[in-house]
Amino acid sequence: MSLDVLTFGLNHHSAPVSVRERVSMSGELIRPALDGLRSAFGGSLKEATILSTCNRTEIYCAASPEIAEHVPRWLADFNTLETGILKPHLYQYNKDQAVRHAFRVASGLDSMVLGETQILGQMKTAVRAASDAGAMGTLLNQLFQKTFSVAKEVRTQTAIGSESVSMAAAAVRLAQRVFGDISATKVLFIGAGEMIELCSAHFAAQKPKSMVVANRTLERAESLACKFDGSTMKLADLPNRLAEFDIVVSCTASSLPILGLGMVQKASKARRHQPMVMVDLAVPRDIESEVGQLNDIYLYTVDDLGRYVQQGNDSRQAAVVQAEAIIDGRVQNFMHWMQSRAVVPVIRDLNEGANQISAAELDRARKMLAKGEDPEAVLEQFARSLTQKFLHAPMVALNRSQGAEREQLIGCLPKLFPYQKNEH
Template identity: 45%
Template sequence: MALVTLGINHRTAPVDLRERIAFTPERMEEAFAELRVASGASEAAILSTCNRTELYLAGDDDCAPMVLRWLAGFHNLDAAELEEAVYVHRDADAVRHVMRVAAGLDSMVLGEPQIFGQLKDAYALARKHGASGSFLSRMFEQTFSVAKRVRTQTAIGENPVSVAYAAVSMAHHIFSDLSRNRALLIGAGKTIELVAQHLSEAGVKDFVVANRTLERAQSLAEAHGGKGIVLSEIPGYLADVDIIISSTASPLPILGKGAVERALKKRKHRPYFMVDIAVPRDIEPEVASLADVYLYTVDDLRHVIEENIRSREGAAREAENLVTDGVQAFLNQLRALDAVSTLKQFRQRAETLRDAETEKALRALRNGSDPETVLRSLARGLTNKLLHEPSVQVRKATTEGRTEVTEWLRELHQLDALEADAATTPEKL
């Protein structure tokens, strides 16, 4: 079974390309339906976050070229443009990559924990759509086990340096005392939950949470003493908030330049701090051109994040060792499964030969043949049938210079031990 991981991330592609290749929840069913047909893979999973889009596929052949063409076509992109940003990992390297992703070792924020949950969600979604079989299931289960060990056995996750934390940290550059500022959070997913938590810890007491569903917005807002609204109500609150942080799965911008301009007129030059964590972007890029607006995207958070990475680099080295052990354990598991399958086939062949020789012997007995003669013939015939093909293959391998086959035969049948026993056994007088 061949394993292929194909994708782009924050290191290989700018945000404008990442947002064009992101999979929206509404198109996931369509994507799964097309992907396996187009690639020929028997199993597939899709991970799509603000920083990466990755496809995990298992099949009999290397399907990377077909997957690349499908991915470009699905998102109406030029395959040549996409090819420049895409990375491909195969087999053991693919396993190592997904384990590093789950452990936060490949994230913009080294060791950030959100990707672990996002990868679990991607696996659950693949299972929901019937796209994940036994191979990917084993890989993901081993991956999650390794990621948990990284979290519990290293200090890689001790310092809060997630994208959400970096966004809140940047707010201090604009506002010295966050307790005086009101925040509008757009979205109600895990990232916005973390943003709300970090803002609350930084002193922000006044929250408005806007979401597509009011119930979810109210639930998150009330946890921090705030107010929940639906997306359509945002314009009515814009003039009264100072901090806007957005992270939704919307395929189109939620906050446009016109709405912000109208709000600015009411604010009398009070600055806005905005962070658009979403891919595709929730806030129109043109908003950044407005006076008194400080708009940042996930790519703009890099310098804040890099300052915090150093504290995790030692733990990352320990984590890399755990990943290496995890990859080896998974490969050993696959080899063991392959051995079981091979041994099963070997036994079935031996039993087929046995049954054929046994039936031949029974026919001879029914026809009145001498039982001793029949028994000796059965033993001789079964021995010849079992040893014929292996003998042919060993002679062929030796002729071709593959002498290791002879060594394996001696090891399999303990021939050296038998010779040693024979040499130490005294002859009978």
């Protein structure tokens, strides 16, 4: 069965955060999803990797093309969604377009922040998870090794990542729009993952009045807080302490909102309606969307920050053109490797067939020699019989062919059997 590289997914270009959060898969869901995917499609899907971040959920697979029409339903069912809700936002790439998409994603060309590097680490994590689940094989291994190599080449040879405005930097700048100088503000970080760590570094550079980390695991919160001389608090204390903070940045893996409308209303009232900036970088969202309707609350989602950072992308378009040219060349190389790989079984079968013919004729020649027949005559018959056996199939095909098929065979045979008569 012929396998193609297929990609299915949705991202910040194709779907709003309200849809993306419904198919986002936390780390513990990846293994069951991979198992379910392979179980659903059996031998039609040999290999798979799932990449799920704040901005995208994508399935990369080595599979038979006919599964394409059924994957959207599987993805919807796995996430307990109606297919009609999901399908308008899904994209699908096949063969070279799927390869190009993987290269562009890893290189930061498809990111909300053009040229950002975080996605490359997330993709490597996804590949490790698929490998641990036994879902990787030769084709996807080769694809992702090439993907990581291309990403490195793009970042080395172009200025794609220079002067990029990161999501963390954007969070600081949006807070400055409200407060101006934020050195007098108190900042709360909810979560202690990579994104919060990046944000804390950017906010710490502005020297706010205080910085506090609230996290489910207190040890991780303390580890992060000590980097900027901050303090920690329990998540359970949020309802009573939220009013203390001017800026709240949240990014957890919670499947349900941590900050609801009622809690924020109470905090806003306790603050006597002083402004509060809330940055929700989580998918699924940590802060209920209705919070944004409160007069004194400035709520920014990951999509809001994305629109802000897009403003700085125009200056790097020359680098994008250069990066796309590199990617186009590497896609061609990979597709050539795939095509060469497809020929391997045919070559193997040809070799096995030829070896069987040779072994049979050699066995016959040895028996003739054992009977005492003339070695010279045996060798002549061996060579003649071997030649006839090798040429039998193509000669039959040529004799039975007609019209265009015969013309095609006549054109191919000299390439397959490039033997010339000796000229005297």
